[in-house]
Each structure stands twice: as C-alpha cells, then as structure tokens.
Amino acid sequence: MSLSAPVLAFEENSGLDTAESAASCALKLVRHDALSKADLSAIEQLAHQPAARHSGNVFFAPRAVAASASLSRGSIDWLLWFQDGRLCLAAPVVISRIASFSLVRIWTHTYAPLGTPLADKRLRPDLLFEELADRGFSALACPLLETGSTLATAVALPGGRQDGRAGFWSGIAERAVLTSDWTEAAALSAQRKKKLRKMQRTLPLVHRVLRGDAARDEGFRQFCELEAMGWKGAAGSALKQSDTALAYASELVASHGAQDTLAIDSLEDPQRQGNQSVAMVISFEIAGRGVVWKIGHNTDYDAVSPGYQVILAASRRFAAENTPIWIDSLAGPEHPLVGWLWPQRLTVGTLVVPLKGSHAPARTLSGFYQAEARLRQVARALRQRLRR
Structure with a gap:
C-alpha cells in the first residue's frame, strides 16, 4: 500500500453546527494513576457495551495499563473523549515530541499487541481530531488498529471522498480469527x-x-x-x-x-x-x-x-x-497452530492521522512504522527458522 497518498479521511459533519457540537464535547488527558472512580466506571461500561464487539480491547483494563508503565519510555495517560456527557472513546496513550511536532500515540507493547481504542458507535472522530489539534498536537498514531473497528470505519467517507485532512495506513497485516x-x-x-x-x-x-x-x-x-x-x-x-x-x-x-x-x-x-x-x-x-x-x-x-x-x-x-464471537488469535495466517484451524482473517495496521498543518510529519511517521513492521517480519521469520 502506497504511503504517498492518504487513504482515509474524516467523516462529514452530520448536520449539526460544529460550534454547537463541540460545546457538548470534552477531552480529558489523565495520568494512568490519577483516574477517578467515575472515569474507571465509564471505561468499564464502554468496554462491556454491545459496540465492544466492533471496537473492544481486552488489554485496556486500567489496572493492567498501570502495570505496563514500566515498559514505556514515557508517561502513560488515558485519552477520554466525551460527547453529550457520554464516554465515546477511551485509550491509553503516550505523548511525545519529534523535532517540533507533538504526537499522541495509542499505547501498545509486546504483551498487548492491539491498539484498537474502546469506542461508542456514536463517536464523532472529526470533533475529537479538531480538539486534539486545538490542544497543539500534530498527529495521532494508532498502532495495530483493526481496519474494521469503529474508529477506522468512522473516518472513512463513502466512495473514498476526502475533505483534505486524511490519514495514512502502514504495516498492514492479517491475523487468524475465530468467528461464529x-x-x-x-x-x-x-x-x-x-x-x-x-x-x-x-x-x-x-x-x-x-x-x-x-x-x-x-x-x-x-x-x-x-x-x-x-x-x-x-x-x-x-x-x-x-x-x-x-x-x-x-x-x-x-x-x-x-x-x-x-x-x-x-x-x-x-x-x-x-x-x-x-x-x-x-x-x-x-x-x-x-x-x-x-x-x-x-x-x-x-x-x-x-x-x-x-x-x-x-x-x-x-x-x-x-x-456471536470474534476471537483474535494475535497470530498471522502462517502460524502453525491457528493459521489453518481458524481460516477467517482480520486486518490490522497502523493509522497515522495528521491533525494540523503539513501532512509531511504524518507521512514520515507512517513510513517509519512501515519499516518497523518489515523488520518485525524478518525477525519473526528468523525465529521460526531457528526453531526448526
């Protein structure tokens, strides 16, 4: 997949006045060890709602995220996005700077290889991205995001139309999945x-x-x-x-x-x-x-x-x-156990969304993720060869 052209764009305004819509929205960035009881309750409810079948993440248990802090080089925060008083998106994130650009990256690691955020079907990503841009962030990176998740599908316009602010996919890969x-x-x-x-x-x-x-x-x-x-x-x-x-x-x-x-x-x-x-x-x-x-x-x-x-x-x-069921094996089609036993596939990749200004930082970052994915493939092939 080419990295030079954007492949996703924001959802069109649903007919509500943007200023009026934004007034009923709120963005919170909270340290993983400073979540309130209300925040924890809202995250748990979002994780267990029916929409979690399309955009859930079993690794985003707050206690487990707190325990993984030692695996991160930076501080882990929770990004909480509310619409009309309802939590519509939640994900642990790491905030970093690359040169003069500020990046928000959904937190994943070796033992939690899934970056799909918890999301409600009423999510308005266009308003979330505008708020992140207003906070001074240059790009949002979503590693190991399911391409069929609520966030990924919500930012795609029918027929591939774009409004000028697009996202870039890299590191596209398939996984074996057990379905109904x-x-x-x-x-x-x-x-x-x-x-x-x-x-x-x-x-x-x-x-x-x-x-x-x-x-x-x-x-x-x-x-x-x-x-x-x-x-x-x-x-x-x-x-x-x-x-x-x-x-x-x-x-x-x-x-x-x-x-x-x-x-x-x-x-x-x-x-x-x-x-x-x-x-x-x-x-x-x-x-x-x-x-x-x-x-x-x-x-x-x-x-x-x-x-x-x-x-x-x-x-x-x-x-x-x-x-119904949807069980991710976290393994590719070549896996010797589940690759053939579970013939259905899901697709994951890294989505980088530029939030303001030039697309160049997001395009460069996407290229970095693509190179990283290729190195992981080489390392995986080498490990499999050594184990034979």
Whole structure:
C-alpha cells in the first residue's frame, strides 16, 4: 500500500453546527494513576457495551495499563473523549515530541499487541481530531488498529471522498480469527481427524476450564511453569524470566479474573504426578469478543501435539459458549497452530492521522512504522527458522 497518498479521511459533519457540537464535547488527558472512580466506571461500561464487539480491547483494563508503565519510555495517560456527557472513546496513550511536532500515540507493547481504542458507535472522530489539534498536537498514531473497528470505519467517507485532512495506513497485516461461522467439521480435513483420533487413543488427555480465582491463582501459576519448560524458556522469553513482564501479566490476569472475563483451557494427563497440565491456553473475552493471549505446553508430550489439541479444545468451547464471537488469535495466517484451524482473517495496521498543518510529519511517521513492521517480519521469520 502506497504511503504517498492518504487513504482515509474524516467523516462529514452530520448536520449539526460544529460550534454547537463541540460545546457538548470534552477531552480529558489523565495520568494512568490519577483516574477517578467515575472515569474507571465509564471505561468499564464502554468496554462491556454491545459496540465492544466492533471496537473492544481486552488489554485496556486500567489496572493492567498501570502495570505496563514500566515498559514505556514515557508517561502513560488515558485519552477520554466525551460527547453529550457520554464516554465515546477511551485509550491509553503516550505523548511525545519529534523535532517540533507533538504526537499522541495509542499505547501498545509486546504483551498487548492491539491498539484498537474502546469506542461508542456514536463517536464523532472529526470533533475529537479538531480538539486534539486545538490542544497543539500534530498527529495521532494508532498502532495495530483493526481496519474494521469503529474508529477506522468512522473516518472513512463513502466512495473514498476526502475533505483534505486524511490519514495514512502502514504495516498492514492479517491475523487468524475465530468467528461464529467456525465449525470443527469444516476446519479439520479427513486426514487431520484421523490423526487426532489416533493421538487421543495413544494418550487420552482431559480438558478442564479454569475461571475466576482458580484461573487467576492456580491456573496462572501452572501456566508460567509450563511456558518456562518449552521453547520460550529455552529462548529466555518466558514470563517467569522477566520480573517486569510477570508483573504486567499478573495484573492483566487478575483484572480479567475479577471481571469473570478470564479463562484458561488446560489439557491434563491424569497419570502424571504433580502438575498434570501438559498444555494450557489463556484467553480473555468480553461480550463475545476477545483474544487467545498465551499458549504453553510440555515438550515431552510433542508426540500427541498438545498445543494443537488445547487450541482445538478452546475453539470448541468458544463456539459452544458464545454467539456471536470474534476471537483474535494475535497470530498471522502462517502460524502453525491457528493459521489453518481458524481460516477467517482480520486486518490490522497502523493509522497515522495528521491533525494540523503539513501532512509531511504524518507521512514520515507512517513510513517509519512501515519499516518497523518489515523488520518485525524478518525477525519473526528468523525465529521460526531457528526453531526448526
């Protein structure tokens, strides 16, 4: 996709006088550790509303965002946008300066690879962008934004018409996603079904689902042990091997455990002594929308593909429990487990919106994100080659 031409533009005014509309809007930038009880309540309500199916983000739990502050080089603030007294957009952001330009960037990181802001379907992005420009910001960057999210679709005009202030996409990529259309019968070929039956005869594994306190405490502890036993432990990238990563993960899991939006699918060997889990997957889900966040398995059981079996077990559970569903794998189509098991795709990319003045800073920043995305692809391919 070309970076030289804008591809998105602001939504046309809906017929309301701009001055009158702006008068009923309010923008708040609040430090992550200074959110009021009212702010926290409004964020939680926005995250759980039906529109969250189109623009939700399970990583934007305030406690988890606060825990991730040590991963940021700058201060993390919450951007809260109100229309007619209703919170219509919420996202953690990092504010920085590049030369003479001021940038607002939605906060994402390695352990939270999704930048889609929480948004209400009544969001008026044109008014939000005008207010950010009035505050002196030059551009808004939205990394890893779903192209079908409320924010992305709201700034696109029918027929591709533009009003002169456009956004730039870069780093476009696909992810495997589980939707309401998924069925095991359609996903598995006859050969895969035959192989699965053989593995289950060789070693029957018991599927257990942990939720609430059991998932937060026992389940998460066992998962961390299991992950450290696998290739991530050998590579030094397991959660247990980083105090910062473990602190963030613990807060994220605890936050979702308290909201009953955490589940850990576990496959267990009843004959095994001690920790009987041989494969586990952690997922978060709100209103039918969520992510498969982490997976770990015991490599001693590779002969029966425990990773594949636990993802399949989780897929069955999602399909049985939720209608409609939208579960992001956070993995690309080339992923050896979910790439073929979940044939549906979603598209993410980085959207940079110039807020005032020249488009040059936004275009340059978009080019930087594009180069960064290419480097990540090269690094991912190299890791996969080394693991073979």
